[in-house]
Amino acid sequence: MRLGGRVLEELTPGEHPHTEGAVNEMGTPGAELERLVGIMQRLRAEGGCPWDREQDLRSLRPYLVEEAFEVLDEMDRVAQGGPWHPLCEELGDLLFQIVFHAQLASELGEFTMADVSKAISDKITSRHPHVFGEQQVRLDGAEQVLANWAKLKAEERKRKTGKEGSVLDGVPTAAPALLRAERLTEKASRIGFDWPDLAGVRGKLAEELAELDAAIATGERDAIEHELGDVLFSLANLARFVKTPAEDALRMAIRRFTTRFQHIESALHDEGVPFGGATLEHMERHWQAAKAQEKSLPPPRSLPRAPLSTLRLGVSNLEAQRTFWDSVATTLGWSPARSEPDTARYDSGPVRLVFHRAEHPASGTTFTLEAPSALAVIRLRQVMEQAHPGSVVDSAAGSLTFRDPAGLMWEYTSIAR
Template sequence: MVDTTRTPGAELQRLVDIMQRLRAQDGCPWDREQDLRSLRPYLLEEAFEVLEEMDRVGYGGSWRTFCEELGDLLFQIVFHAQLGAELGEFTMADVAGAISDKLISRHPHVFGGLGGVDGAEQVLANWAKLKAEERKKKTGSEGSVLDGVPVAAPALMRAERLTEKASRIGFDWPDLASVRGKLAEELDELDEAIASGDRDAIEHELGDVLFSLANLARFIKAPAEDALRMAIRRFTTRFQHIESQLRAEGVPFGEAKLEHMERHWQVAKQQEKSLPPPAWLPRAAVSTLRFQVADLPAQRAFWDALAPRLGWSTGKPHPDSASYGNGALRVVFEAGKPGVAPPAGGALILTLEAPSLRAVERLGAALEEARPGTGAELREGRLTFRDPAGLVWEYATSTG
């Protein structure tokens, strides 16, 4: 259960105060000895531990452990901010303020009163333009759209991010078939290089194949780095099963035949398939939900008031439609006859995910005060209400 009595600001200030105490003259000797160079491995280690916990959560692991690892990573950020403060360079407030200012300036469709955008692709395109404008103000040059991808990032991740950034200004394949065709072309060229025996040519063509695979991964929205990490996880689990079975059978180390190990490998694969599915899986992105409504003005008035409370933006005004969204989901209401009929046995209920139980309670109170005719019902952390078009909505946490 989320503790709503503690606020992010107060707890972050407490962490900053603890860090200052650790670095004080009478603080912790180890913390006092650290500098930017010595902290590098710890920052990387904590970031990778967060990534591991993200993977575990995806397979039904504990969100609480994930929370703890995020705290360890946050401590590294606070530690670096303290070093900056001691030198008079910047403080933790500057770090938080800078990213807040950046997010506001790069989301004019949310904070700038410019109205909505037509989906996530337009958001990314606008982001690239705004970054270029920022670079020009700072350096006098727009620089490259590829700037900002760390050279030290894992190569597969970097390849995918580079192609993504290039796509934001239109440098991209037109469709999935073209991307897949390019991969086939690169595989043919790799086969030719292998046949030639030229090591330089093999390395060159293998690099092109891996780059094409990373681009394909971006196109099908299955990050190559994540996919490979999960494949490594499966390989490790299966191979350790082989080792365990060979030890149980008394087979001396290194003396098992390939056919023997392959049998155990296949058993491990079958065991994986027999396991229950993960408790949580990433949701597929939903672009647009479109409804025809009989009374568009009433629907617009209702959702114009409700959208800000959900953290949604309102689309550009149009006489025949009204749109609202949060960057991942867009809901459009169009003038016309109602297009949603309740299925047999009950009403269609559309569920929106709430960030917390407190958010559910706040929205329920707001609807009760401003829109008493919605038939809003709050029960067990789940809010159900009806809009003017008769659509039934549910607002609840993912665990509600």
């Protein structure tokens, strides 16, 4: 970890916030977060790390942004088939930044890390009345959830400030420009200020490109900047409309450019051609060769969803399984959803259980567990032991067998897809 790295590396293993190469599968977030807060307090205390003790909110700004971007880098690597542990580590570095800022605020008597956790917990529960509210609120689909979120956010702002505020409030001015443009157009669209279809968005982009061409013809810098900004804004709006984040698309394009250009450098070096001594046509041949290599590779993936798993139930009656899991859901605080006659869904936050009625009764009911399989086994074991002590019969890496109160044996087996 960059901040205070020298001190953190010198701590004993029991005091260190990271266990290299492994995820703490059994530790609770609360205990580990308290441990990290304690480490931060020690770094800032008298006799702690001189570098950490010198920092303030302003000096930490670049590190906060940098750590967020490093998280994005690791997400891209995971999407390319890379390991998950570096992402875990970078998320930890980002969390450390949050703890660091909270510690500075605590020293000034403003708020603590506990206040930060409480504030976001209160906000999330209040903005999800369809999940946590005492009165059942029905929201069908993500679009209704987003619209209700915006409505609740506006009501909160009015209670705090006494003013209605703008629909566009809440988008940080320090955000990357493409991201900010997307978020602003998204907010405007929620009150109907949007193109009815993709043709309108593309037409606007063509209009802005024509205006940019006219500005370039004049040679006036201010006019070119103005029209180029409109083109970029229209591109960001197009990205939102086709549900492809502009920042992600541009970042992947930069990655492709970097890979191809470095291929040119390597090829020229192997040929003994000094860098800068090759013709454009020569470099273009190597560029096209790099593109051809890319086509032979597996296509880039979106950030992978958690692997699916299958539970062989030994029974084929979906209603019987609903009855059992409804009783578990009540005990564990899970949220059941029954919008589909042939599917039963249960959401526990980190784990989602999805049952599908089998096409052929003899084959039993299909069960999918939408969670990373290794941790899902541990989580499922924990919740079953909590709901029905002694129900777990056997547990090993990637598999779990337990007996429900009715005596049925349930076998969980992780399957990587």
